[in-house]
Amino acid sequence: xxxxxxxxxxxxxxxxxxxxxxxxxxxxxxxxxxxxxxxxxxxxxxxxxxxxxxxxxxxxxxxxxxxxxxxxxxxxxxxxxxxxxxxxxxxxxxxxxxxxxxxxxxxxxxxxxxxxxxxxxxxxxxxxxxxxxxxxxxxxxxx
Amino acid sequence: xxxxxxxxxxxxxxxxxxxxxxxxxxxxxxxxxxxxxxxxxxxxxxxxxxxxxxxxxxxxxxxxxxxxxxxxxxxxxxxxxxxxxxxxxxxxxxxxxxxxxxxxxxxxxxxxxxxxxxxxxxxxxxxxxxxxxxxxxxxxxxxxxxxxxxxx
Numbered sequence: 208x209x210x211x212x213x214x215x216x217x218x219x220x221x222x223x224x225x226x227x228x229x230x231x232x233x234x235x236x237x238x239x240x241x242x243x244x245x246x247x248x249x250x251x252x253x254x255x256x257x258x259x260x261x262x263x264x265x266x267x268x269x270x271x272x273x274x275x276x277x278x279x280x281x282x283x284x285x286x287x288x289x290x291x292x293x294x295x296x297x298x299x300x301x302x303x304x305x306x307x308x309x310x311x312x313x314x315x316x317x318x319x320x321x322x323x324x325x326x327x328x329x330x331x332x333x334x335x336x337x338x339x340x341x342x343x344x345x346x347x348x349x350x
Numbered sequence: 351x352x353x354x355x356x357x358x359x360x361x362x363x364x365x366x367x368x369x370x371x372x373x374x375x376x377x378x379x380x381x382x383x384x385x386x387x388x389x390x391x392x393x394x395x396x397x398x399x400x401x402x403x404x405x406x407x408x409x410x411x412x413x414x415x416x417x418x419x420x421x422x423x424x425x426x427x428x429x430x431x432x433x434x435x436x437x438x439x440x441x442x443x444x445x446x447x448x449x450x451x452x453x454x455x456x457x458x459x460x461x462x463x464x465x466x467x468x469x470x471x472x473x474x475x476x477x478x479x480x481x482x483x484x485x486x487x488x489x490x491x492x493x494x495x496x497x498x499x500x501x502x
Contacts, residue, residue: 240402240430240433240434241398241402242395242398242399242402242434242437242438243433243434243437245394245395245398246380246383246395246437249383249388249391250379250383253383253385285429312429312432312433312436333433333436333437334376334379334436334437336375336376336379337379337382
């Protein structure tokens with residue numbers, strides 16, 4: 208399973224479109240792999256968003272507990288200390304209504320469904336690409 | 351447009367990497383992220399990949415020394431390796447990682463040991479091909495700087 212959550216990907220454009228908003232969309236990338244963190248950070252920045260990083264679920268939860276807020280959280284599933292499922296559950300139980308999108312290299316339906324059940328808005332199989340990001344940001348604009 | 355021999359060489363090398371199955375579309379995604387703000391992005395990411403994967407290879411080599419084999423741990427390491435490989439578009443490396451994980455699922459020790467050799471081989475081959483490609487790409491960039499009228 209490649210994706211779960213939003214509607215079908217209709218955009219085939221490879222061009223990175225900067226989403227035109229008055230205020231920059233704020234994104235929290237929750238990812239322990241430095242390589243993937245760097246790729247996702249540059250990708251999201253290129254789309255005109257403001258990016259902050261967390262290396263595991265606990266860091267993400269702590270950020271929200273400290274008063275930070277984000278329009279979008281992109282979270283990996285498997286991370287040390289606190290994984291994506293636990294982090295998502297905690298964020299939702301804290302009343303966080305930000306869009307939370309899972310990005311995982313697990314592609315079994317059961318694994319993705321378990322991740323979705325934690326409270327995600329959508330879940331994508333890694334790696335992120337321009338098309339997936341476009342769908343997510345357009346979905347965010349429509350909320 | 352491929353005007354100079356250097357342009358043609360770099361374009362040919364790049365085409366081969368895709369045509370021969372070493373790289374997939376994800377590498378193009380990385381190239382699309384390279385711009386004035388991140389002028390050496392692709393090479394930086396590839397360098398980071400090889401640093402990260404060297405660590406994973408070492409971990410897997412150590413784990414393969416244990417008897418009995420801890421297939422869950424091996425699978426975890428290879429899952430990380432596959433994820434990183436996938437992120438840079440390393441198609442053949444990713445494919446060999448998948449094979450290894452299938453042997454882990456089947457608790458096939460010999461299969462794991464054999465397929466790990468394939469993973470390392472493809473990893474090494476890709477490294478030398480990318481190093482050569484970046485070497486010529488840098489030469490092309492220098493040519494473009496010196497002779498902007500020759501830029502593609």
